[in-house]
Amino acid sequence: MNERIVCAAFPGPLSCRDKFKQASGEASRVRVRSHALLSNERNNWNALDYDEACGLVVAGSRDGRLMVFSLV
Structure with a gap:
């Protein structure tokens, strides 16, 4: 398998509150x-x-x- 550069975009900030929900067993889909x-x-x-x-x-x-990638 070849090396790859993959980008991902999240819909908003990842917060401690989201981590607490996951730890407490609440299912949340992002x-x-x-x-x-x-x-x-x-x-x-x-x-x-x-x-x-x-x-x-x-x-x-x-x-x-060097390879430079612009994501904007």
């Missing part, structure tokens, strides 16, 4: 949307970083190359 941005057939990524405020994701490979 609709999450996800999308595979890229698949890496070489499987050579060894670093990943993101800037949530700017919507940027950077993947670094063993050969020194």
Whole structure:
């Protein structure tokens, strides 16, 4: 299987109150949307970083190359 970068969008903030509901046994369903941005057939990524405020994701490979993805 190839390495992949996948993004997901949650409908709102994840709060402590939601975690309490799950721990207490209350079932709550949250609709999450996800999308595979890229698949890496070489499987050579060894670093990943993101800037949530700017919507940027950077993947670094063993050969020194960087791939920058803009999510906006």
